[in-house]
Amino acid sequence: MVETFGENIGNLINMSSKLEKYDRLYEQIKAYVGSTDDIWARLATMEAVLHHKMQAFFWTGVYALVEDELIVRSYQGPVACQKLRHHTGVCWAAMKSGETVIVPDVESFPGHIACNSLSKSEIVIPIRNREGHLFACLDVDSDRLNAFDREDEEGLKKVLSLLYD
């Protein structure tokens, strides 16, 4: 599809405004998380700020790898699945690949686990400890289709870098 000049400018404005928003949220979260090194406290704070400041975020939370199971930890939004079916869905795909998974339409993702029927798109970012070992993932659902892109990955990874700053 050929975009018009105006659409291109609009996309550039949207992109810079999204990254600029993540930069602002990064600074806000940085100010909050300094009081403890506890990563679970830091993650909970990140989720609270991101969830309430990013309009497209419907569910924002973390699943932790516990004895080869993905178990929910802190989150914002409607009640979620406590434990994810083994090696099924978006979170497990991200944990197995070690890479971010962006899902424009969850109904098109094989094995997607619908904790809430209102979730339409999703991004999952694996989280590593200081030694580089995967131990959790940040999962964000939106009630809008195609809500996430590489700018969200960049912005969320920047926020997650505060886990160890």
Ligand code: SME
């Ligand atoms: N959709 C995720 C499950 C977690 S809920 O979105 C909170 C998945 O397929 O792994």
